[in-house]
Structure formats: C-alpha cells, structure tokens
Amino acid sequence: xxxxxxxxxxxxxxxxxxxxxxxxxxxxxxxxxxxxxxxxxxxxxxxxxxxxxxxxxxxxxxxxxxxxxxxxxxxxxxxxxxxxxxxxxxxxxxxxxxxxxxxxxxxxxxxxxxxxxxxxxxxxxxxxxxxxxxxxxxxxxxxxxxxxxxxxxxxxxxxxxxxxxxxxxxxxxxxxxxxxxxxxxxxxxxxxxxxxxxxxxxxxxxxxxxxxxxxxxxxxxxxxxxxxxxxxxxxxxxxxxxxxxxxxxxxxxxxxxxxxxxxxxxxxxxxxxxxxxxxxxxxxxxxxxxxxxxxxxxxxxxxxxxxxxxxxxxxxxxxxxxxxxxxxxxxxxxxxxxx
Amino acid sequence: xxxxxxxxxxxxxxxxxxxxxxxxxxxxxxxxxxxxxxxxxxxxxxxxxxxxxxxxxxxxxxxxxxxxxxxxxxxxxxxxxxxxxxxxxxxxxxxxxxxxxxxxxxxxxxxxxxxxxxxxxxxxxxxxxxxxxxxxxxxxxxxxxxxxxxxxxxxxxxxxxxxxxxxxxxxxxxxxxxxxxxxxxxxxxxxxxxxxxxxxxxxxxxxxxxxxxxxxxxxxxxxxxxxxxxxxxxxxxxxxxxxxxxxxxxxxxxxxxxxxxxxxxxxxxxxxxxxxxx
Numbered sequence: 001x002x003x004x005x006x007x008x009x010x011x012x013x014x015x016x017x018x019x020x021x022x023x024x025x026x027x028x029x030x031x032x033x034x035x036x037x038x039x040x041x042x043x044x045x046x047x048x049x050x051x052x053x054x055x056x057x058x059x060x061x062x063x064x065x066x067x068x069x070x071x072x073x074x075x076x077x078x079x080x081x082x083x084x085x086x087x088x089x090x091x092x093x094x095x096x097x098x099x100x101x102x103x104x105x106x107x108x109x110x111x112x113x114x115x116x117x118x119x120x121x122x123x124x125x126x127x128x129x130x131x132x133x134x135x136x137x138x139x140x141x142x143x144x145x146x147x148x149x150x151x152x153x154x155x156x157x158x159x160x161x162x163x164x165x166x167x168x169x170x171x172x173x174x175x176x177x178x179x180x181x182x183x184x185x186x187x188x189x190x191x192x193x194x195x196x197x198x199x200x201x202x203x204x205x206x207x208x209x210x211x212x213x214x215x216x217x218x219x220x221x222x223x224x225x226x227x228x229x230x231x232x233x234x235x236x237x238x239x240x241x242x243x244x245x246x247x248x249x250x251x252x253x254x255x256x257x258x259x260x261x262x263x264x265x266x267x268x269x270x271x272x273x274x275x276x277x278x279x280x281x282x283x284x285x286x287x288x289x290x291x292x293x294x295x296x297x298x299x300x301x302x303x304x305x306x307x308x309x310x311x312x313x314x315x316x317x318x319x320x321x322x323x324x325x326x327x328x329x330x331x332x333x334x335x336x337x338x339x
Numbered sequence: 340x341x342x343x344x345x346x347x348x349x350x351x352x353x354x355x356x357x358x359x360x361x362x363x364x365x366x367x368x369x370x371x372x373x374x375x376x377x378x379x380x381x382x383x384x385x386x387x388x389x390x391x392x393x394x395x396x397x398x399x400x401x402x403x404x405x406x407x408x409x410x411x412x413x414x415x416x417x418x419x420x421x422x423x424x425x426x427x428x429x430x431x432x433x434x435x436x437x438x439x440x441x442x443x444x445x446x447x448x449x450x451x452x453x454x455x456x457x458x459x460x461x462x463x464x465x466x467x468x469x470x471x472x473x474x475x476x477x478x479x480x481x482x483x484x485x486x487x488x489x490x491x492x493x494x495x496x497x498x499x500x501x502x503x504x505x506x507x508x509x510x511x512x513x514x515x516x517x518x519x520x521x522x523x524x525x526x527x528x529x530x531x532x533x534x535x536x537x538x539x540x541x542x543x544x545x546x547x548x549x550x551x552x553x554x555x556x557x558x559x560x561x562x563x564x565x566x567x568x569x570x571x572x573x574x575x576x577x578x579x580x581x582x583x584x585x586x587x588x589x590x591x592x593x594x595x596x597x598x599x600x601x602x603x604x605x606x607x608x609x610x611x612x613x614x615x616x617x
Contacts, residue, residue: 052511073517083505085512089530098526099516143512150516 003028003186004049004154009058011044011210018044019055020210026154026203029184031177035197036207037233042190045207046156049188050079062153073102078147079156082163084139086131092118092142093127099150117145120179137168144176148183155180157189161196173200194234198222206230227338231257238263238306239337245279245329253336260309262333265297267319271326279329281306288321299325369588376581394582398572404583407568414478414564415547418485419540422493427536430497431528435507441498448494451487459484460556476561484553489543496539500532538602545594549587 002025011019018041026032034042047053049060051072059068067075086095096117100110118124121141131139140160147155157176161169177200180187191197197204198218206213206221206229214226225231228239237257242250250256266272274280283301295316297308308327310316319325376394378387398404433441451459463484468475474483506528513523551566560567565587572580 050515052515072511072514073519077515079512079515081508081512083508085505085508087509087513087527087531088504089527098513098518102513102517102522146512146516 002026003030003063004188005059005061006045006049007059007061009045009048009060010056011041011048011053012056018210019048022058022210022212024205024212024215026186026188028186031180031187031189031200031202033189033191033197033201033204034207035191035194035204035233036213037192040207041210042192042207043158046079046158046188046190049154050077050156051075052079076150076153077156078150078152078154079158080140080143080147080160082159084131084136084143084163086139086143086146088131091128091130092123092134095131095142096146096149099146103150113149117149120148121145135168136164137172140164140172141175144179148179148185153186155185155187157187159190159192161191162193169196176200198234206233208233224335225257225337228255228257231335231337236260236307240304240306240329240334244281244302244304245331245334247277247279247331247334249277249331250334251336253338255337256334257337258329258334260296260307261294262330263306263308264328265299265308265310265316265319265325266328268324268326274328277331279331279334281327281329283325283327285319285321285323285325288319297325299327301327372581372584372588375578376585378578394576394578395586398579398582398586403563404568407563407565410478410562411548411564411566414481414485415544418482418489418547419544421482422486422489422543423536423540426490426493427497427532428524430494431501431506431524434498434501435510444494448490452491456552457556460553463557476558478558478562480557481554481562481564484557485547485550488550488553489546492539492543492546493536496535497532500535501528504528504531506532534601538598541594541598541601545591545598548594549591 004026006025007023009019009022010017020041022041022045024032034045036042044053048055051067051070055068059066061067062076067077087098090098093114096114097110100113115127118127121144123138123141123145126134126138131142134142143160160176161172164172173196179185189197189200198221201218203216204218204221205215208229214221214230216224221230221234225234225237231237231239237259240256240258242254242256245256268282271280281299281301281304283299283304283306285297286300286305287298289296290312291309293312294309295312297310297319299306299308306327374387375381377390377392379389379391379393381387430444433444454462463480464475467473467480474480509527509531510520510523513527514520518526549566550564551570554562554564554567555570560571563571565583569580569583569587572583
C-alpha cells in the first residue's frame, strides 16, 4: 500500500471547480512534484493536504491514518511557504525550535536537535541572527530546517524557490534534493518551473484546470508527453497535425509532438532524399539563435513555425536566416498526443 | 556664472523668510501664552511688568485641577485599553480568516469622520439621556464616544502592521508547527504588531487628552476633564488658564516625543544589520 494516498478530491470556489476528482499516491521517501501553470489548482491541492484549505469531498491518508478531518497541527505534516513565513521576532535558533516548543519539549531536549539541524543546513554561527539579517536563500534554508526538525511524515514545499534569483535557485534545489534523499523524507513539491520539476523529482504530476494531465517519471513526461497541453508546457515541443507530417506509417491520432532536437535540417539545394519512414517539410529559416552548443532555428513552413535544434557545428553554420531548407522528421520520434 | 549664484542665494533668502514667517506664525501664540502664564502683571507694554511662577503654583495646588488631570488620564487609559482589547483581535481575525468582511469594518470605522462632533453629540444626548441606557452626564458615555473616535487610528495602524508582516502566512506556518490559533496570535503576531499598536495608542491618548466638544456637551461639569477645567479657568483667571495650556502643551510634547521614538523603534528582529550575501 502506498504511503500517501489522495483519493477523489474535489473542491469548488463559487461554482468553479478548482480540484476535479484528483487521485494519486506517493511511496515512502519519494519526491513528487506537482507541476502546472498558475491557477491550475496545484497550490490549492497542497494546502488541502496541509489542512489549510477545506475540501468538498475525497480523502487524504498518510501511512495508515486518514487525516482528512484532522486540523493542520495534528497531521504531522511540515510545510515550507513561498514567502518563507519565518517569524521576524525570533532568531534562527528560536524559529527552528518553535515547533518543538509547541510540542512541550524541554529546552535541554530540543537544543541538540535544533543545533543538529542548523549544522545540516550549514548555518552554524548564525543561530542568533534574525530573519531580516539573512539573505533569501538562507531564510529559505531556515524555513526548511524549521519544518524538518519536527520529523514530519510528509514535507510540503509550496514554490519555495520562486522568490530567489536563478543561480541561488539552482543551487538550493540541489541542496533540497540531497537533504530529502539523506533524510528519506516523503516530499511533495509544487512548482510552475518545468526545468526545476524535471531536475529534482522522482515523479511528476502535471496539472491543468484542476485535473491531472499526466503522471510519470521526469524522463517519461519529457519524452512521451500525453497531451498537447503537456507537450507545450513541458518544453519547446512542436505540436504538428497528421496532415502536416504526411506519413502513412504514423499511429492513428490527429496530433503529434516532435522535439526540436530530433528534427534534422539541411539547405534545400543540397538536401539529401528522405529515408523511408522519415517525413520531410520544406520551409524558410525565419530566425536563428545561438544557445551555446545548440543553434535554434525557427522555420516557417506553410503557416507553421517549426523549432529545430541542431548541434552548433560546421555543417549547420552554412544555414542563414532567410535560407530555404528541408526538415527531416523520423516517424518513430513523432509522439502521438491525446486530444 | 555670477548671476546664477546670486539667484541661488536670493532663493535661499526667500526660503528662509517664508520659513521664518511660518515659525513666527506657529509659535507666537505659544510664546505669548507662555509669557502670559509667567507674567505678574501684563497690562500696557510689549513685555510683562514682572515674572512669577505663582499661576503654576496655584493650579498645581488646586485639587480641582489635579482631579481633572486624573479624570482625563483615567478616561484616556480605560478607553485605549478597551479599544485595543476589542479591536486588535477583531482586526486580526478578519484580516487572517475572513478578509472578505474587512470591507465592512473599514466602512464602519470611517463613519465617525462623516459626522461633525456637534451633530454626533446631539444625537447621543437624545439617545442616552433616558431609556434603558441613561448614561448621559456620566463617564461611561465619554468612554463610549472616545472608543468610536479613536477606532480609525487603531484600526489603520493594526491593519498596516498585519499586512506588513504577512500575518496569514505566519499564522499558517505556526499552526503547521503545532501551535494553536491562540498561541500563534500571542507568540508570533502580537510581538510583531506591538510597535505600530503602541504608536496608535499614544496618538489616540493625546487626542482624548485634548478633546473638548464631546466632554463639554455630553458630561459638562459633572465629570470635569482637563479641557473643561481650562474652559472654566478662562472665565476666572486668564493667567492661570495660560498656565494650564502651557502644562497641557508640555505634556503633549512629551507624548509626541514618545510617539516619534516608538515609531522609529523596531522589535529585535527588525533591527537589521548587514544582510548576508550568498
């Protein structure tokens, strides 16, 4: 039996359904990410699991306990907020010790636990600082320590990195992942950042308009998007119609997702003949960007804008903006999409 | 270059003159009152004939004056405490749990500004001079009226403090860590809104201390406050009345100083030194 079970959760605000029959489960020690655009219901779902939002129907269980009707403080769930929500009048030490004090623990009992946590988040020597004296990244680490010190059964992270700048975000997400693995902490992470989700998660659930669009490992989600929404949201997929590709050997659906890096490009004048099972599309290079080791072309073909990524080497250097080109799409790399 | 410099110094002179005139306009009545309260006699001449502290002596040995000060302090302190005790929890609950209803409180709190004090006073006299709650002429009606009058100050300040600290997130974080709502309020919210609330309390208190219209119309001589005492003194001795005004002015000055000091004071966590770099 799975460790966390979310079953048939429904929630509406003023007749608008924000969570529509959501069900999924998480294994113990797993890192699950709820990924989706703003307003897709992911934060509402997380707050429902935390007990901060009521739900209309459904059930939430952790271990063998049904916690649906329990208040937040009895759920044994930790949560890190987007705004950190550190208590401004308390020092780093006092912030981390707060939850243990609420459990009526004696000072002599909680001091070593708090100190251990401070060492774990690498803030030794800053115990007596106040939140206002710390950087954003340090504040978020204190918020994390404050939740972890109580050894919750599940840790919820509500867009914890979105207020930080890109570089700190990258290093902190790796830190969070390492810490989670070390403590084997069952974690649910909410984000709208695809890259973040793909980098840290064991499993990803993609949400859209209060429903689960797709569920799977980061690799699965990236290589086999199930719907047009996922294909467009998860990366810069090209979504093409069957008629745009024009191959008979394609599976029997109307829409296909094609990653920019599986498409080959060649100047029309010197393009080879297509192999069997490869579609060709002719068009004109509209734009060209150099993204380091990759060059991204936007090719306009019969009203379509197709993205193509090619390795930045001498064979593609001849291709310039405005040039007529031929694109090659292998049929087996065209992912059929559910509509 | 030369004309520019002279233009600059002309401008400075002009600023200085305007500022000087303004200061004279503001402080001349106060200086006059101070001088009058220290004058032995001041009949004909620009300055008094001699100086004395006898008027201060007379008011500070006057039992009536001291009692009036005591009454005003009592009304002020009780009103501020009652208002804080009732308003702070209400504003907190609305702000954190029922933000939709806050609009109603906002409107009700601003209503007193819509009515001139005299109009309110007449309405209150009509309402409370007879019937089940006949409290006109007692201290209770004064406390009730002052409660309404200071509400906007307390409301605005507490609400601003709650928004600044993002109270909803703090309460939710505290609850997730095992605190009850009461504990979250007491340990997390209250210490953080204290400075703003203290400033609002002192402002409210000094407003009550100087209030005349309501105390004159609703209780009159039956509960003599400082302002009522001052009003009565003006009919008997102008110099003693001046001494009351100067004493009152000094007290308000001290209170304002305290407000400024508290306004700049921050709880421990906000006294930010250098923020750490990553």
